[in-house]
Amino acid sequence: MSVEMHPIGYVRHDSEDVPRIYTISDVEGILVIDQKYAAGLSDIEVGQRLNVLFHFHKSPEFSEKYLKIKPPTRDRKHGVFSTHSPIRPNPIGLSVVEVLAVEGCQIKVKGLDMLNETPILDIKSEIRPGH
C-alpha cells in the first residue's frame, strides 16, 4: 500500500545557512501556498504557531544504513525515529514556526529550518494542551 502526496506550496527564504532544527531558528521567510488552497488559509493569525509538514526533497533515498545515525549534537548513533534526521523511511519533515504576517496565499513566518524551495505538504495550527 502506498500514499501519494502533492505539495500545497513551498518555502521561500534567502538564508544561506539554516539552523539544524526549528527550536533554535530565527530565520524568517514565506510559506507560499498554491492559490487553489486560498480559502483553507483563513483564520491563520499573526502570533499563532503552525505545524508545517514538508518534503525532504534534497535527501538521498533511505536505505538500511540510515536506520542508525549520529545527530550533530549527540556523541553516538541513535535510531532514526529518535531523531529528526532528514534521511528517513518516509521523507517528511516537521517544523513549528510562528506567524508574522498573512497576505493572501503568503504566510510570513519565523523559525524556519528548511531549505529554500522546500515543498510544503501540510499546515496545521498548533494545538494547546487540553484543547
Add this chain to the structure above:
Amino acid sequence: MSVEMHPIGYVRHDSEDVPRIYTISDVEGILVIDQKYAAGLSDIEVGQRLNVLFHFHKSPEFSEKYLKIKPPTRDRKHGVFSTHSPIRPNPIGLSVVEVLAVEGCQIKVKGLDMLNETPILDIKSEIRPGH
C-alpha cells in the same frame, strides 16, 4: 510532482471511541512497527513524547468543499489549515503520544486519537524548545 509514502507500521488499540484530538486523550495502545525498521527504534525511551505522523486512511478524498469546515468545538467554519480536520489536501495526521513501554518493534503509548489500524508514516521524538 508527487511524493510516494509507504507505512512503516500501524496503530493497534481496542477503544471504540477515540477522542477527537490527542491533547485530551488517555487512550492507550500499541504502535506496531515493521520488523525491518527495528534498529531505527533504538533510543526511544519510556516517558518520552513522540510525534507520530499517520495516514488518514478512512477519510474521503479531499475536494474544494472541505477547504472550510466547522471543527466540533468551534461555532463557525474555519480554513482547513487552521484545524486538524482529517479531510485535508494531503491526508497526513499528527499526534503527540507518551511512551509507556517499548518491547521489540511494539511501542506502548498513551494519548492516541487515531482509529485502530491507522497506518503510521513516521515517528520523531519530540524536541524540547532550545534543543
